[in-house]
Amino acid sequence: MASTSSLLWGRASSKFALQYVWNVSRRLQSPVFSNTFQCRRRITTTPLQAARKEHNEEKTSLTIQGYFASKDRSKETFLTACDVFRDKGPHLRGHVEFIYAALKNMEDFGVHKDLELYKKLLNLMPKGKMIPQNMFQVEFMHYPKQQQCAIDCLEQMETHGVMPDTEMEQILLNAFGKYSHPIRKYGRMMYWMPKFKNASPWLLPDIAPNDAFELAKLAVARMCTVDPASTLSVFETKDVEDAIEDTWIVSGQSLVQQDLLNKHSPDEPIKVEGPFRIFLRDKCVGYFILRAEAKPRPPPLKRQEIDDVGDLKFWFTGEMQPDEEVAVSHPISVHEQEDGTILAICATGTSGRIHSCLGSGCWRIQTQTWPTYLYCLHKPVLLEIS
Amino acid sequence: MMLNKQLMKAVLGHTCNGRVIVGNSRPHIRLSRCLNTTNQDSSTSAQVKEVSDNEPTQQSIVRKPKRPPFIKNLFLGRFDKEMLTYPEVLDKDRHELLHEMIVPIERFFEEQVDGEKIDKEAKIPPETLQGLKDLGLYGQQIPEEYGGLGLGATEYARIAEITAIDGSIAVTLAAHQAIGLKGILIAGTNEQKEKYLPQLACGEWTAAFCLTEPSSGSDAASIQTRATLSEDGTTWLLNGSKIWISNGGYADLMTVFAKTPEVLPSGEVREKVTAFIVERGFGGVSSGTPEDKMGIRGSNTCEVYFDNTPVPAENVLGEVGGGFKVAMNILNSGRFSMGSSGAGILKKIMGWALEHAVTRKQFGHHLSEFAMIKEKFARMSVAIYAMESMAYLTAGMIDGQEEADCSVEAAIVKVFSSEAAWHWGSECLQILGGLGYMKSYPFERYLRDARILLIFEGTNEILRLFIALSGLQHAGNEMKGMIQKLRNPLMNPGFILGKGIERIRQHKDNPKLDLNLSDSLHPSLKAAGDILEYCVKRFQYSVETVLARHGREVADPKNQLELARLANCAMDIFAMTAVLSRASRAYCIGVRNSSHEVQLAMTFCDEASARIKTMVKDIENGPFISNDSTYAKIADTVIEHGGYAAEHPLTRVFW
Secondary structure, three states: HHHHHHHHOOOOOOOHHHHHHHHHHHHHHHHHHHHHHOOOOOOOOOOOHOOOOOOOHHHHOOHHHHOOOOOOOOOHHHHHHHHHHHHHOOOOOOOOHHHHHHHHHHHHOOOHHHHHHHHHHHHOOOOOOOOOOOOHHHHOOOOOHHHHHHHHHHHHHHHHHOOOOOOHHHHHHHHHHHHOOOHHHHHHHHHHHHHHOOOOOOOOOOOOOOOHHHHHHHHHHHHHHOOOOOEEEEHHHHHHOOOOOOOOEEEEEEHHHHHHHHHOOOOOOOOEEEEEEEEEEEEEEEEEEEEEEEOOOOOOOOOOHHHHOOOOOHHHHOOOOOOOOOOOOOOOOOOOEEEEEEEEEEEEHHHHHHHHHHHOOOOEEEEOOOHHHHOOOOHHHHHEEE | HHHHHHHHHHHHHHHHHOOOOOOOOHHHHHHHHHHHHHHHOHHHHHHHHHHHHHOOOOOOOOOOOOOOOOOHHHOOOOOOOHOOOOOOOOOHHHHHHHHHHHHHHHHHHHHHHHHHHHHHHHHOOOOHHHHHHHOHHOOOOOOHOOOOOOOOHHHHHHHHHHHOOOOOOOOOHHHHHHOOOOOHHHHOOOHHHHHOOOHHHOOOOEEEEOOOOOOOOOHHHHHEEEEEEEOOOOEEEEEEEEEEEOOOOOOOOEEEEEEEEEEEEOOEEEEEEEEEEEEHHOOOEOOOOOOOOOOOOOOOOOEEEEEEEEHHHHHHHHHHHHHHHHHHHOOOOOOOOOHHHHHHHHHHHHHHHHHHHHEEEEEOOOOOOOOOHHHHHHHHHHHHHHHHHHHHHHHHHHHOOOOOOHHHHHHHHHHHHHHHHHHHHHHHHHHHHHHOOOOOOOHHHHHHHHHHHOOOOOHHHHHHHHHHHHHHHHHHHHHHHHHHHOOHHOOOOHHHHHHHHHHHHHOOOOOOOOHHHHOOHHHHHHHHHHHHHHHHHHHHHHHHHHHHHHHHHHOOOOHHHHHHHHHHHHHHHHHHHHHHHHHHHHHHHHHHHHHHHHHHHHHHHHHHHHHHHHHHHHHOOOOOOOOHHHHHHHHHHHHHHHHOOOOOOOOOOOO
């Protein structure tokens, strides 16, 4: 109670606020309080589990379900459904049921990542009436059903990675007031979500493109970031003789890899392996790698050798021969891994199909085609498969 | 001796003046010490003097002393006190000859060189070039028997001060003789010298130095130009292209570096660099269009292509496969004059800036009354003093020592003076404000010209590595055993304990001073001498620390920041040595404004020691405290992002 009052009567310091959130969440977890508040939220469950909410289905009456019965599943019809509900009458009965039904149907309508729609839904809540007027109302979850509904709405946003904005805050404030659980949920979301949103070093559009070609380019570009000297090139198979079908190939290769390929002994096989999978948001791209067997790494300098500072050799003391010990060591490139040297990567328009035709595993590049390959370093690798 | 009488006069005069830095209660003691010092100090130069007085024709060639390398030994904590005697290598005849020679050169540069026009038209007029040739400036260091002036390093440096007044001319001359034909002087056979030097000395032929290639800049060993020996073994065929060759458009003779195959006893073939003397007339030599440059626009810089150029076998410079050493020697020997040329430019433009400052009035005061402007002039003078002192100390070492190893010193001179020229040139421009920015004033041109100094003849970054690594290599041989023990403390507890006592003093920033450096200086410079000694000791400690920390991996790219700090320390210590020995000499013999010189020297030492203190502390602290590791991380992020990685300040994450 003490913490509650501090929130109500004084401007709560952040420390107090944190303490309060902690207290409340502890209470919410305990069965006694969850019964009292009819709290359905399980803080310990994963967002996915929490978002399942089958129990809401029973509560959705047939009349409410009718709002979303339209054959045309689009944003417009969804918006229309909301508008119809809003304009139905002055009493706005059943908005909790309506919102739950809407939340359930959002994915179906393809609007589950659309912030505008979530705002539209929460804006259906009546304004003013549910704002707590005293500390008891605050402490005992004023209008619990409605607050829980708003929390669930926010929860679904979180699950789908939709970040609220300040207008959303305003909507929640209008409906539930400053000292309400949805606002607290909103606060937590606004603390974490912007951070997570920009946590990945590889920037992607909010919604990954549906076009396989664009996706492939994004995927190859992302994988190429291991080496800043990488270039991405696109080939059309029709430009290459012996092409079995007409498609595109997005290939990524760095100058270092070209160099490695140039130096590769023609006697040793190079394999094309794949497809491996890379995910861009919820979409998956298959890609192939051109891999040579790993070269044995030079043994690291022995302790005694490192300790010995006599007779140091540098670039200006004379020409270094390849086998001579070099003080400025030539580092092993990022492409030379322990399990193989990656010489190029690519994704193709029909990667999956080629994969299913040829079966998994690796293919040897025929030694006859090798010189051709060496000649045009950037030639699509897949077409060299024997 | 005359010198001593002069000395006494100077010291007595100075005592009467009372403007002394050390307390003046014991004038007699100071006097005697000073005399002692000078006797000891000037032993070498006095000797040289006597010899030249008695037998002026024979010079002092036989008597040149051989001395250990100064800076390299500094890495071991050894200080050659002889360096605190400022060299006087020119005997009376040469001294007078030099100063007679300077007069027409100065007049020529004042009257017949139009720097603005050269810059604008990006071409040195042929009559100007002819004037330079007539003055003998194309053969300054070529011995007299081949028709050159036969100047030593000191005289060459003095003349460079004047020729630097136009950047384009300075570079043209330097490309011709500091690097272009230097190879013949250093490594040429007598036949080669007889064949080429006379034409080069009179300027009938111009020389160029062809090392840089599109794929190999600082890394000279990686050149791609190839030379193959013909079947009969008489001709080499040269193929490849060189870029940014000064004088490349019209040079008649080029020192070209190319890779030649060398068959080992095992039958293996290796490629090594060989130097060739290539005449344009050999055929197959062509040049690209002159490059359009930021500064030194009048100098001719272009690509040079060699297409099956036949080079007779006798035109190999040095040994086949020994070209890398030749290249390094040429470059190392060409750098020292940049100190005096930088100082020459700065003195000149500082004079112009001063002229403006004393005439321009703002807020009712002349600019020269404002402390911020005055500070600029003062600091500039200190910098120029250091540049000059170092340049002529190095030149004196080259002239006065047998087989002087001055590569590191020359590199220090180059780095220090190029940076000072750029920075203080910019400050001179700043004093004029908007006027300085205008093309009608020469400041911007000098600034553009000076920018190349930081880049060519080895970029300053490469030279810093060179300074540090040369020293470490020298020190490493001797400190090998100690470093091994330092790196294995548990195996050598006795040694570590013994070392610990010394280390405790160093940790407390209070090294034991036992070199008595100030004994070799005029007593008024005692304070600065002690500071220098402190710096030498701290420097030795930091060398030990770096070697013990990294061992053989000291040259790894990731450790360069510590190497750069070592190089900066070495630079400052060398500069301190130079200014102190020069000021001490000036004060002892009573040069005009010598107390001003003492002030310049003391100020420089004070600031340099503060810099060294910080740098040694940073080295001692290691990368995590000195922010090196943070900077590495920041750079990694930037590299990963392909550019500046912070979001724009106007970015919104949500609305």
